[in-house]
Amino acid sequence: MGKVLKVVGTVLAVAGFVAATIATFGGSAALAGVLGVTTTTLSTITTAVTIGGAVAGALGAALTKGPKLEDIGANARGQAFVDPNALGGYAFGETAVPAAIIFEENYGDESELVANVAAHCWHEIDSYQSLHVDGELVSFSGDAATGDYAGVLTWKRKTGASGQTAISLPSTVWPSDAEGAGVAHSAFVWNFKDQDILTGGVPTRLTIRVRGALLYDPRLDTTAGGSGSHRYDDPSTWEYNDGNAALVLLRYVIGERAANGDIIWGVGEPQTDVDLASFIAAANVCDETRDGVPRYRLGGYFPTTNNHEAFFDQWEASTGGKVAIIGGKRFCWVPHDDLTSMDTITDADILRDGGVSHQAGPDPRQLINTVRGRYISAADLFQGAPYPEVEESALVSDDGGRRIQTIDYGWVQDIETCERLARYAIKRSRYGRLWTLAMGWKGVLYDPFTVVTLNISETDYEDQLARIIDKTVSIDGVSIVTFQEEDASIYDDTPALGTPPAKSTIPNRVDRIGTYTPRLFDGTSIDEIISSGRDKTLADGVMAEQSGGETGRTLAIGAADGFVRDGDSVSFSQDWDAPPIVRFGAGGLSHSSGLSEPQQQVYRALNLTKSGFTASLKLKSTGSGGTTSYDDGPGSLVGGTPGWQIEKSSDDEDTNDNYEFEFSVNANDGEIVEGEPVVGMVSVGFYTRTLSGGAWVKRDQKQYNVSGTYIHSITVDGLDSDSAFGIHRESGALPANDVTAFIEVRYEKTTINEVTATPAGASSVPYWLIGNAEGV
Known part of the structure; x- marks a missing residue:
């Protein structure tokens, strides 16, 4: 083994995996018998939560009371945790999901393997999109990792679809019939033999990006006023949706049921108790484009604890909308300028003997003019990041100073949407007049959230726009209707949006031993300190230790960051001692209608040298024709230089431009020899040559301090048959420390289809440059 296992378990006893989940995993008796747990039957959950009636709140109230990110677990989704009794969760849109480890076993001939099974969602998901390990994007060919994690990691994924086969983990006690229908889960198999990546034991920083739950869309249901094959009570007709807020809410209202019809999570409302017309209208508003993005898109995760009120509070805080039960039906509304009055209410329509109440204005203590807080940043691997502070300067002047409210948006993954929600919260806080009126038959006619004009004594007989936010009807025909004042300024989304604030971040892995180096990111993008255009050159002083320069922007420990698009060339004005590590973050397209399924983002730094690289940012799907493997x-x-060489045998380039070097080194095994240096290490350089007889180009350099056989991958474009590979001993503490064999280079050609992940309109992709010890 190249490295010893520092932290591994034997068998983690699965004490349930939640009652309903056990029942689906290959039969409760099978799993219970193997794992030594008892079988439990999930009782029917029929909890009803009334949002409306006597407990109805004013519009905008939830905007300022939304939970913090920590309260809903939004910041914990990139960290694996051990919980054999983990509750399931509801994931929607494209987002990250937790990894609740419900099984772990250390096994193999030399105990070199560790298998983990992680539960993610308590429902079927559309697909898995990506995996980051310790902040590093890992690419896969099927279940097997490629690149740096080739031979080290296997990832077996199940979406939770009905009838799916069980995950197979031979030589472990994981049951072969645990198919897990209705539970999105996956297994990680870590191989600690002959590798130098897993030096800290089994990684726990796992960011799993998925396209979440399938959603029912009444607009696609012919029987509900739409057009299509979707059906409210038939999940097999539902489809993935990218987080339309109204449909996310509707899915929770419908809930998730077991095969016997018992409700597992969600409300479980029958179709007759849901006003689908209001959800259709809200879904259409959610799809409208504002600031270049859909108006209301949610991406997130909610623990399925059946705390319905918590879900509705979070939904209202993430949209500014309202969900209510009025007249026995559930209605939905999202903010938009729909201020067309359908009627005028006068004193003649009011039954004053039945009572009239009037709240003359908002509570002065709830007035705000400045909002700040956090949202979920996909670019930061779905962790909390500050959105631009939103301030209404005219209101600050009116109030005699800033009145600041901190609001976190735990289900919003778009900065522009956060700014609009924050602005809406500020404006809505100024309009808190409420009227509760007893009315006759006329009040029965108004649907929830209807806009009317009040012209009554309580408005000084001036026309006042108001929205119905609550209504009850007695058996004798008396309607008690609550109105809230409205104003067109609340929905004005034309003002310019703000600028992201400064923030402190920690870069991804600095090197393979898992150390981290903090750096300051002051909000300045790398594009502001390098030349414009597609050929980007870093300014002087990027590396303080190397250059010692006084000009330009100095970043700590040889680190830099920036944004690129597919095909961009990045060159360094000062060469590194060795090629730096390049890591890409989230961005660009995650799906293209022009490719077949499954699809994968393949982001690579092509032709990396100590002088620069070319960004290759692609979406790829497998085509026909199979795979051809080469072993040169x-x-x-x-x-x-280089001392060891292999000529390339084929004119086929690797599908992902990834070439695996297998070689052996003598590194003195770290022995202490009297009179000689203590550290027994050897530094190995990796080279390619693109033309016969042409110059060798150094692509990477790594240090080894234990003798053995290793595999290292490089990414190079343009290696046809007239090419070669080379490795070379760059330095060593002892004369005996050297490369002892160049065994082979492996690569493969698979027929694939690809498109750029950064076409016009798509976001750029962040990248990080981090120098290893030899590069600093």
């Missing part, structure tokens, strides 16, 4: 070698010791 063994290499020969020829002397010169």
Whole structure:
């Protein structure tokens, strides 16, 4: 084994995996018998939560009382945690999901393997999109990792679809019939043999990006006033949706049921108790474009504890909308300028003997003029990040100073949407007049959230726009209707949006031993300190330790960051001692209608040298034609630089431009020899040559301090048949420390289809440059 396992378990006893989940995993008796747990039957959950009636709140109230990110677990989704009794969760849109480890076993001939099974969602998801391990994007060919994690990680995924096969973990006690219908889960198999990545034991920083739950869309249901094959009570007709807020809410209202019809999570409302027309209208508003993005899109995760009120509070805080039960039906509304009065109410329509109440204005203590807080940033691997502070300067002047409210948007993954919600919260706080009126038959005619004109004594007989936010009807025909004042300024979304604030961040892995180096990011993008255009050159002083320069922007420990698009060339005005590590964050397209399924983002730094690289940012799907594998070698010791060389046998380039070097080194095993240096290490350089007889180009350099056989991957474009590979001993503490064999280079050609992930209109992709010890 290349490295010893520092932290591994034996078998983590699965004490349930939630009652309903056990029942689906290959039969409760099968799983219970293997894992030594008892079988439990999930009782029917029929909890009803009334949002409306006597407990109806004013519009906008939830905007200022939304939970913090920590309260809903939004910041914990990139960290694996051990919980055999983990509750399931509801994931919607494209987002990150938790990894609740419900099984772990250390096994293998040399105990070199560790298998984990993680539960993610208590429902079927559309697909898995990506995996980041310790902040590093890992690419896969099927279940097997490629690139740096090739031979180290296997990831077996199940979406929770009905009839799916069980995950197979041979030589472990994981049951072969645990198919997990209705539970999105996956298994990680870590191989600690002959590798130098898993030096800290099994990684726990796992960011799993998925396209979440399938959603029912009444607009696609012919029987509900739409057009299509969707059906309210038939989940097999539902489809993935990218987080339309009204449909996310409707899915929770419908809930998730077991095969016997018992409600597992969600409200479980029958179709007759849901006003689908209001959800259709709200869904259409959610799809409208504002600031270049859909108006109301949610991406997130909610623990399915059946705390319905918490879900509705969070939904209202993330949209500014309202969900209510009025007249026995559930209605939905989202903010938009729909201020067309359908009628005028006068004193003649009011039954004053039945009572009239009037709240003359908002509570002065609830007036705000400035909002700040956090949202969920996909670019930061779905962790909380500050959105631009929103301030209404005219209101600050009126109030005699800033009145600040901190609001976190735990289900919003778009900065522009956060700014609009914050602005709406400020404006809505100024309009808190409420009227509760007893009315006759006329009050029965108004649907919830209807806009009317009040012209009554309580408005000084001036026309006042108002919205119905609550209504009850007695058996004798008396309607008690609550109105809230409205104004067109609340919905004005034309003012310019703000600028992201400064923030402190920690870069991804600095090196393979898992150390981290903090750096300051002051909000200045790398594009502001490098030349414009597609050929980007870093300014002087990027590396303080190397340059010692006084000009330009100095970043700590040889680190820099920036944004690129597919095909961009990035060159360094000062060469590194060795090629730096390049890591890409989230951005660009995650799906293209022009490709078949499944699709994968493949982001690579092509032709990386100590002088620069080319960004290749693609969406890829497998085509027909199969895969051809190549194994070139063994290499020969020829002397010169590089000392070991292998000629490339085929004109086929690797599908992902990824080439695996297998080689052996003598590194003195770290022995202490009297009179000689203590550290026994050897530094190995990796080279390619694109033309016969042409110059060798150094692509990477790594240090090894234990003798053994290793595999290292590089990414290079343009290697046809007239190419070669080379490795070279760059330095060593002892003369005996050297490369002892160049065994082979492996690559493969698979027929694939690809498109750019950054076409016009798509976001750029962040990248990080981090120097290793030899690069600093």
